[in-house]
Amino acid sequence: MAKTQYETIIGLETHCQLTTETKIFCGCSTKFGVSPNGNVCPICLGMPGMLPVLNEKVLEYSVKAGLALNCAIAPLSKFDRKQYFYPDLPKNYQISQYDLPIAEHGWLQIELEDGSSKKIGITRLHMEEDAGKLVHAGSDRLSGSSHSLVDYNRAGVPLCEIVSEPDIRSGSEAAAYAQELRRILRYLGVCDGNMQEGSLRCDVNISVRPVGTEKFGTKVEIKNMNSFNAIQRAIDYEIERQVEAYETGEKVIQETRLWEENTQRTISMRTKEGASDYRYFPEPDLVAIAVPDSTLAKYRAELPEFPAAKRQKYRNWGLTGYDAQLIADDRSVAEYFEAAIALGADAKQAFNWIMGDITSYLKEQKLKITDIPLTPTVLAELISLIADQTISSKIAKDILPELLANGGSVKALIKAKNLTVLSGDALESIIDQVIAANPKELEQYRAGKTKLLGFFVGKVMKATNGQAAPQATNQLLNQKLNP
């Protein structure tokens, strides 16, 4: 009997912390790393008589994210109260969106390793407030701790929850989806996407079923992945675990599991006893939201060109798919690249400089590409001076540290340092001198030991301090050694 084939159904729920200055319903700062309860006020503490007022920036960022994900923006949206008791939730309800989210029915295109691409549906995108944080004494959980402290700095920080359709089929697709989502949000500047600090959190819903069956398998939720790699590995582990359970006749139970990084496995966190009843109902303290058409048009006009379009453009410029992906990853890098191209730089050359020496320098110095004096103009000039053989690549590399640190005109710099490439008559006379100074090697060369060409090139380079134009040097040496 043929072995049963399984397929995996995966959907992602992503919580993105929006990078607004202030919280979603009050004026408190959203700054990370402030002392506990340093960023709180009566409103985000949910004190008696306090009322929420929607931060307009949160709406703007969410609408823009919705547009970027090809969603329909709701003509009428509202907030709802999601009710459950927990000490990190000051009002014991979370202001969220239930049946009328701000955006729905979108999609995002991911590029797979084999070069093909796939559309992943976006079910919905909604706005909500984050909860606070509990610090437990004597245990890492509430149960078993001697006491617990609450820090409400995070309470009321704006979140945007993005739910995908169950269109994802593997760990690598899930990681590609999450990465592309983060890229888009970063391009928009609405979320910094820092998974370590929790400003981008992905929960995975996953089930497996034998190929050909209609019914979905039991859905398991996985949390606690702090990197794209962890998402991929957690899913791969979970697929294996669930398939094995089906194979051995064990039951997969509906539960939430945690990814354990140190043991590389998922462990059971809690079993869901039926669906939780959050007793949602419309938030009466906030009014319904209808984004005017003029505002929508304005937001649409403010959208940047997104990574997918940039990658396509770069491939048309001759970059490989991989290279295009790499340089389109960060918006400011991509824009830097494009600025250099616009100034006439060759795409492949520009790519090599940016992703090579410049990127290493940025990493080393912990700088952003927009921080350095080596502007796209400087890079374009550098590349054009190499192309017209005014300088050699070696000289270009030599002067790069100075350009990175100070910028300025490349021409002026090579003039000041007298680094122009030597060619023509000046080069020819040096070559003549070199040949004349090494009669023994000349004799051996002419006797057939042509490998000695390298010896002569080296001598010329040495004599010119590396300024000899390499191509011209080769050409002239060939002429003179083989009369």
Add this chain to the structure above:
Amino acid sequence: MLSIKEIQKSLVSGDRSAVEITQAHLALIHKLEPQLHSFITVTEEFAIAQAEKIDNQIAAGEPLSLLSGVPIGIKDNMCTQGILTTCGSKMLQNFIPPYESTVTQKLANLGAVMVGKTNLDEFAMGGSSETSAMGGTANPWDVSRVPGGSSGGSAAAVSAGECVVAVGSDTGGSIRQPASFCGIVGIKPTYGLVSRFGLVAFASSLDQVGSFGRSVEDTAILLEAIAGYDPKDSTSIKVDIPKYSELLTPDLTQSLKGKKIGVIKETFGEGLNSEVDAAVRKAIAHLESMGAEIQEISCPRFRYGLPTYYIIATSEASANLARYDGVKYGLRGESAENLLNMYCQTREQGFGAEVKRRIMIGTYVLSAGYYDAYYLKAQKVRTLIKQDFDRAFEHVDILISPTAPTTAFKSGSKAEDPLSMYLLDLMTIPANLAGLPGLSLPCGFDAQGLPIGLQMVGNVLREDTLLQVAYAYEQSSEWHKRSPSIS
């Protein structure tokens, strides 16, 4: 008993100082409180300090507002910075807000002298002020009876002269019904006219702050002081507030010609006390004699108002009161051994029976499987009730009905029968569901000398019309001139 304008006159003429006026009211409070218990907290020092400021202003020749030096009561569900705000609940019996409600801030800015925080049904849930954890308030007209509720403390204090005017809140009749029971004027304005910032929420989509006075004029002066757009309340309306008190002109008392008044058919009939019925009909005849055009109006969905209200109000209340959990402020069940235990103990000990009943109803109707049958249906009926009003206001300027089906009842007589208590709100609830302004003013007394209230409901933002018709009636009748013998 002094009116606001009389106080202003004596302050300006130097006849009496603000401190003297305040002290006189505080003296009356001290005399009457053992019997009435209108106040949970008497803010004596605060009041004297505020009055001294007014006297200094007068001495310096600075301009006064109409409310400068006017002793005022504030319902104890309005947050006052640094001053105990209990909501009549054990849960908040030691709660001192670190912030000020927009309404009390406005009043302080205008120089009003807050003499105390008035008693109320716990978290404004009730119609008799008996559910207050601090004990009930007595009706000044007969101390064996209730003052109505939930703003019973405010109504009793104004009626007895402990303060000149008072702030209340009205979710289903909590201003109009006690105004009726205590023989004074009370107005619940259009939803969104007065900021709810700092009003401890009972049912957010129904709660509205309003004013009490012994005259239409005083009530109007207080309303214009507290009304107005507040960016801190998303449901507040952006609209210019008329000077209501300046619209109350003497010519109104001569004629109501051109005013169309609808009598809500469904509010007369079964359950309506015959003396109330007679007094209200007499008032209608009186209005007609002043030239108003009277017509009967049917609002067929009114009878669904009560169940609709008790679904929506309890749903919202169940969420609004979830924050009282012992974690952050207020009461905490101290002997708890774990989190769930702490929640249970805190809420078991902190809330009274009526509050618990409403939280349980609200939690039930919002539960999975019941939401559509209760909450969603109630929202639909709410829309239908609004439509009844919309249709009525195509024909008339204001609607009239009794405020409550009876006069004040004996304390304790309905304690064991919450349903009969709920029925008291039958006539006042529809205005809350539709967000419309409603006013109650005295229109007679029953055989036992207890006041009877006449309710007027206006169209959205037509507080001006309501106050004008009320003023015309008041000035051509004698009811407002009576005061309870206790004072």
